[in-house]
Amino acid sequence: MASDGSPLRDRLEAIRAAGLTAFAAAVDENDLESARVRYLGRSGEVSAAMASLASAAADERPLAGRLANEVKRELENAFENRVAELKAEGEPPGLRPDLSLPGRRTWIGGNHPVTQVIDEICEIFGELGFSRAVGPEIETDWYNFTALNIPLDHPAADMHDTFYLNDGVLLRTHTSPVQARVLMGSEPPIRILAPGLCYRRDPFDASHAPAFEQVEGLAVDEGIDFVEFRAAIDFFVRRFFGAGVRTRFRASYFPFTEPSAEVDVSCFLCDSSGCSACKGTGWIEIMGSGMVDPAVFEAVGLDAERYTGYAFGMGPARIAMLRYRIPDIRLLYEADTAFLEQFV
Numbered sequence: 001m002a003s004d005g006s007p008l009r010d011r012l013e014a015i016r017a018a019g020l021t022a023f024a025a026a027v028d029e030n031d032l033e034s035a036r037v038r039y040l041g042r043s044g045e046v047s048a049a050m051a052s053l054a055s056a057a058a059d060e061r062p063l064a065g066r067l068a069n070e071v072k073r074e075l076e077n078a079f080e081n082r083v084a085e086l087k088a089e090g091e092p093p094g095l096r097p098d099l100s101l102p103g104r105r106t107w108i109g110g111n112h113p114v115t116q117v118i119d120e121i122c123e124i125f126g127e128l129g130f131s132r133a134v135g136p137e138i139e140t141d142w143y144n145f146t147a148l149n150i151p152l153d154h155p156a157a158d159m160h161d162t163f164y165l166n167d168g169v170l171l172r173t174h175t176s177p178v179q180a181r182v183l184m185g186s187e188p189p190i191r192i193l194a195p196g197l198c199y200r201r202d203p204f205d206a207s208h209a210p211a212f213e214q215v216e217g218l219a220v221d222e223g224i225d226f227v228e229f230r231a232a233i234d235f236f237v238r239r240f241f242g243a244g245v246r247t248r249f250r251a252s253y254f255p256f257t258e259p260s261a262e263v264d265v266s267c268f269l270c271d272s273s274g275c276s277a278c279k280g281t282g283w284i285e286i287m288g289s290g291m292v293d294p295a296v297f298e299a300v301g302l303d304a305e306r307y308t309g310y311a312f313g314m315g316p317a318r319i320a321m322l323r324y325r326i327p328d329i330r331l332l333y334e335a336d337t338a339f340l341e342q343f344v
């Protein structure tokens with residue numbers, strides 16, 4: 001920067017410009033060292049300019065003094081930077097960053113494999129007009145059992161070996177109480193899916209977890225028959241597991257469906273030739289289901305003569321385990337990011 005006519009400040013500006021250029025132009029350590037001696041050395045140009053401060057005019061001294069310090073500091077920094085640059089350039093290639101390498105991806109998270117399965121189930125049934133519903137994980141025994149035609153002294157209630165919190169208040173043992181809540185709260189036609197956590201007093205071993213997800217499905221309207229039910233499940237199975245996968249309904253029992261069925265799919269892992277996943281049978285069970293029992297309509301105050309419907313419940317963790325061949329359910333519930341990263 002040109003000064004307002006002070007010869008000393010002009011001289012300092014010239015030293016600054018020349019010094020910066022000399023440091024930047026130094027191609028090796030020797031070069032750089034002679035530039036340092038010339039500008040920053042004990043009898044270098046900066047020192048000489050500072051020495052002449054003493055003989056400068058009194059009103060000139062403070063400004064020139066400040067500028068001299070500034071120039072000195074700036075040249076010292078430029079020198080240090082060039083030292084580091086030359087050093088890096090001289091390092092063997094292995095120690096230098098290889099700018100041609102691909103960038104390192106950091107894992108920013110993703111949906112859990114069980115959540116992915118839930119979302120996919122909801123998406124497929126969404127095409128059939130099902131929307132998502134939620135219910136509380138802390139439930140009353142009325143919704144969890146009684147409304148679903150399970151008397152509290154019924155063996156089905158034992159089967160669920162429940163976590164009770166208080167008299168009549170428990171951690172829900174399945175997502176089926178959401179059926180009763182939705183039926184109480186809205187008029188048919190109803191088509192909902194209710195994914196969520198359930199709790200049972202099960203051991204935490206390779207195939208059981210005391211807290212696990214279920215996805216409940218419920219369709220209620222006038223005129224829904226078993227054919228529509230089968231068609232909906234079949235549509236889902238082929239979309240989810242593959243076009244060639246077949247569905248089998250096996251007679252079963254649930255107090256809140258009549259008739260009831262376990263739904264099996266032909267083993268998509270061995271193409272039904274028999275493997276460890278299907279235990280040699282060629283079939284894999286994926287859900288419990290059935291036509292809504294009229295007793296449920298009565299419990300929630302709906303006209304059991306007018307309405308029919310179907311319901312189903314499946315375990316997305318089990319489905320994720322089958323699909324991704326995960327040998328132990330505990331892997332899904334441990335915060336092991338190395339394992340979970342595989343599913344992103």
Ligand code: PHE
Nearest residue numbers: 174176254288289311312313
């Ligand atoms: N709630 C049942 C269970 O947890 C599954 C089910 C849901 C069966 C809906 C029929 C209809 O085993």
